[in-house]
Amino acid sequence: MLRILLPLALGLTLPPAAVQAQTQLATGTAAATAATPDPVAHLVGQLDLSAYKATIKGLTQFGDRRQGTARNRAALDWIEAQLRAYGCTPVERLRYDFTEPARRGPVALQPRRAAGPAAQGGGTLFGNRAAIGVNADPMAQPDERLRALNAELTPVGTSPRESVYCTKVGTTRPDEMYLVSAHMDGLGFGEAANDDGSGTALVMELARIFSAPGVSTERSIRFILWNNEETGLNGAQAYIAQRKDLQGLESPPGSGRYPEPRWLGLIQHDMLLFDHGMPVPQLDDQGRPKLDARGLPLYTAPKEQRAEADVNIEFQINSKQADASAKLAWHLRSANEFYATDYPAAVGHRMTNTDSVPFMDLIPAVSLRENERGMHIGAGWNPHWHQPTDLYSTYSDKDFLLGLNAAQTTLAGIAQLAGAKVKPQP
Template identity: 65%
Template structure:
């Protein structure tokens, strides 16, 4: 069996006879985390053990070399090329691209150098109803998108992010692990590679894209076999309204389960069994303090949020998928527990939610917490690789362990010895 190891050290409180005057600190012993024990008889546990913090960080670092990767720019296209090269280097089969057009009206995005709000402008009202449902509670601060280049003090990064987005062709990359006995069925694992805010989009969403890429690396090992197929998708245009995910559905949905060529046993678009999205995976420092500041360290009780949309047509099946991930977290994640919430919103699983079971993994509840300012780096110049500590990166790694554990079971993964 695997052992759970929480991010915070286990705290043991001595309950014996203690003088009334003795301070609480004298009654507390901080114990070391127990070692993680891998069940060698469980192939999924062996695959999860191949996830590595430094490799995960390295993939995030590789994505941040392209700055914020805003869609419609050279840096975005260069990042797409880099992702494709990485997937091919892993041996991931059928590396392909979705090509689509994105031509919004000129007012759809603020000019890159425009401030978020005019000086002296009246503050916008703050709603208590969160996006996707639920009710925002607790301490809340303003959240928005930085569009001011001068807010980025790093001249090199400011220059890298300077090219504005232009209308036209967009592309995104995906690859596939082909199943051995049910190649006509698959699960989709996604993250979005584009970002905004004049930073490096390290958390939003290199942290989620790196999970997708690291799972692609592990499942692409020829020694790993799966009964069902898995598709690893790196969406584009998430920040402008999920256009990349929508383009994928528009182009590929009607091709599901069609053998091509007939009699070949090949299915270019296997039937979709479920979609698992990863979007902002690393920052769970709790709600803001009363003065609007945030604690500097990852909170000891940080967790992986698994969300489904309770109002979707696939709510029951999505909830079941969410709890399968929750169960996998209990078995395979080394540090941080998971919790399930019913208000998935504002990410690439949304366009899938009425079609198939769809869930999103997050650092916090998207609507009620991220939308209330619980991540001060969201769409800001401070969303940089160097902003985050190993405790933050480890939260993302635990999400990867959660997804790999669940998907490994769902697709019947085995490992040749």
């Protein structure tokens, strides 16, 4: 009964079918489980590993989708076409101008350093640390085809940019909305398969499933693919600047249409595939630790997904909406408990450096990711972050399955919050 009592103790509401199923398991009763059909389980069952992988693969045809480039614009067109094909309409673009700062030279990898305060969100970095950095050198990409695809650099100066989104309009509360998001731009002169093809594909897959015939929701859901995350969360900031004051306004009056429903919460997805654990020492042929020029040990990430891999759900403890964001995080944690198939979820309180941050003082906002952003990514747990090695071919099915479990978690949680229903199709 612990699987039932813990969520209830946290003030969370579980779907009746989930409570029924867990009660039967706990008590050993043989009551028929089909007595109360569960629309959440039905929707989660529509997720498929091969479809998720195919969407990530489709995104990688545009290289790293670096902001301000033709490949970024081509990726936006492809995403929009996919959303329209799913029936997720209306599909819209958010347009804004962005001024690119002067171009910098390659950013050197930072060596392992002593434990200290994390860059944002507080906390301390513990344990083994590998080098981190942002690759800004196109020649670091050994694949000539990919190097040519990523050859165009972001133009310096002011240029128009766009994010794309589609909306599932609610049947009874179209004036209220949850936002489900990820960023589609990338860096590093690879394919940005994980950062953030993994999150973009998740949002697109949820848009596909919620747009299927017979699926309705009481509240609206907006599926947003941000641009310019890598330059400072600029796409999300532009959205807030342009649309915050339009929330809940009926247009035209009496039409029952709400171009910007009132925001109830935001769930962001940013890097979902790689949870291989703490870096381990590099060893020479004799099994001795390798040392750098200063005599310090060199570390590298384990090759396999760790047995303890999980989906990290983060909120920011210092935000004005911390309490409500924590409740949203634990709701998703409960959804994972009942509907995810392979990997558990963990809740943390140091959300930082992703597109949910501009929203965190306005509405409940959380981020789903592979590792804790401030603790693990900052300590070099993912050697492919912003590197030429962020390629589709880098990741195994175990890695992709972690991303799929994040999709199961968000789909189940948002289906409950938005009041999803499924009408059987002939």
